[in-house]
Amino acid sequence: MSEKWRFPRAESLPTYAFVAMDAVKKRVSSSGVDLIDLGLGNPDRPTPSPIVQRLHEAADVGNNHRYHPGRGLLALRQGICSWYQRRYGTAFDPEREAIVTMGAKEGISHLCLAILERGDVAVVPDPCYPIHQGAPLIAGASAVGYAVREGLAPAQAVSDAIARAARDGGRAKLVIANYPHNPTGQVISQQALGELVRMVRDSGAMLLHDAAYADLDFERRHAPSIFDCGLPAEEVKQFAVEVFSMSKSYNMAGWRIAFMVGNERMVAALAHLKTYMDYGTFMPIQHAAAWALDNGDGLVDEIRALYQTRASALVAGLSAAGWGQVPEPSGTMFVWAKLPDKLAALSAVEAATRLVEEAHVALAPGTGFGPEGEGYLRFALIEDPPRIDEACGRLRRFLSA
Ligand SMILES: Cc1ncc(COP(=O)(O)O)c(C=O)c1O
Structure with a gap:
């Protein structure tokens, strides 16, 4: 196709926040590393089974197709x-x-x-x-x-x-x-x-x-x-x-x-x-x-409690890792953390890249969410405490090296 055609709408959009880190994550994972990926806020647990059951029942009704x-x-x-x-x-x-x-x-x-x-x-x-x-x-x-x-x-x-x-x-x-x-x-x-x-x-x-x-x-x-x-x-x-x-x-x-x-x-x-x-x-x-x-409502209460527990585990783990002060979130499924001192001179993307390459922990760089996100990384709470502890252990070794 002729290069003269421009696709102005697609070309005017900045690279999507999570796509920006894909290449480095792929490169590190393909070398056999077990990467802990806390980048995308993609819920890890399955949909509660009573809801899935309703889907099955309704899917059996031909008129619903x-x-x-x-x-x-x-x-x-x-x-x-x-x-x-x-x-x-x-x-x-x-x-x-x-x-x-x-x-x-x-x-x-x-x-x-x-x-x-x-x-x-x-x-x-x-x-x-x-x-x-x-x-x-x-x-x-x-x-x-x-x-x-x-x-x-x-x-x-x-x-x-x-x-x-x-x-x-x-x-x-x-x-x-x-x-x-x-x-x-x-x-x-x-x-x-x-x-x-x-x-x-x-x-x-x-x-x-x-x-x-x-x-x-x-x-x-x-x-x-x-x-x-x-x-x-x-x-x-x-x-x-x-x-x-x-x-x-x-x-x-x-x-x-x-x-x-x-x-x-x-x-x-x-x-x-x-x-x-x-x-x-x-x-x-x-x-x-x-x-x-x-x-x-009861199912939602369990999901909320899960994220709150994970948020507390992560914030405590980051503190023990020497990350510095990270406030516990009041809601959502994310922890928003200032760059630790060791990475403070880097951009959020550079810091996130180094953490993938050297700590084998993937986070979302704050600038993927806008210019005000410079200097921050976002952790998605999509792993249970044993894996969160493992991530914090890796970050501790990275920060103290
Ligand atoms: C603020 C906010 N709105 C909407 C969504 C996506 O919602 P949906 O999956 O219904 O498109 C997200 C997903 O991360 C979100 O963070």
Whole structure:
């Protein structure tokens, strides 16, 4: 093919956070090394068997093998609305205000494609889960980052970014937020979330809140929702949507199922785009997800406890390894750690590369999540304590060598 053809959309996207480390990991693993890979936040445990059982049952029904156009199985959308009602005391109309997506990533990307265009400005967290920056870029909009940092009030950080965009001649059309936050593991209080939501409302922008880790708030169990943060939910529905994923709460990452609720026009725009793009998630998966939302609270409690135990084990192990001060996360499945003194002069990518090559431990470099991630590495809590201890032992030997 002629080299003259440019692929501007693909070429404008930076290399995906986790792909950047693949070559070095492959090189080290192919030499026979047993690499401990704590890079990608890919849940290691299987989906709880009662959920898998529902999938089997629904897969045996031939009618479930057909296309299923629309916003997702009505029974699942009703289950989503009951889940919100039970948990956050908020009512949604399953016909107009809820949509099933093929994972949160798909929902976020296609929502941005549906509502943003060239010249629009989205205000996104920095560091962030990469699609929060990538989705506006894919849609042709620009992304202005706001820092997510301990001690910095989220509403203030967003307000500063909106002001910065305005100084550059842009008006923020969409704000993306994500609490509990990947990659830093920070959670947000109901009050701070309320301040953030008010601030976005007053700015005139729309809000997309990614609540993928809503079940992984270690202290509160359930993190606050934008629809239960001190403002009337009906008011928040005027300009905001929230996305929740089945991937982390139920170890269903490979199943590709999530949902979005909130503003009717935003939901309708996503639904409209998706009529062209897909026919939704395989129906047996939707049946299993509906069962999980109705019956799975106990399963989620076990998963939350697992990540909290692993986080404590890792933080204690890093301290014993001489890594330096690493705060224990308040939620999610990640530990966000400043580079240890021995690596402090390196970039995050250089440090992560050295740890793969010399300690045989793979981590995600902070800059894969945005410029604010420079100087940090992210550990994904996807191994049990014996393996976490082994990783910390390797890091101790590396740091003391
Ligand atoms: C903040 C955040 N949102 C969404 C996702 C992905 O969700 P899904 O598997 O539903 O696409 C992740 C996965 O790591 C995440 O960290």
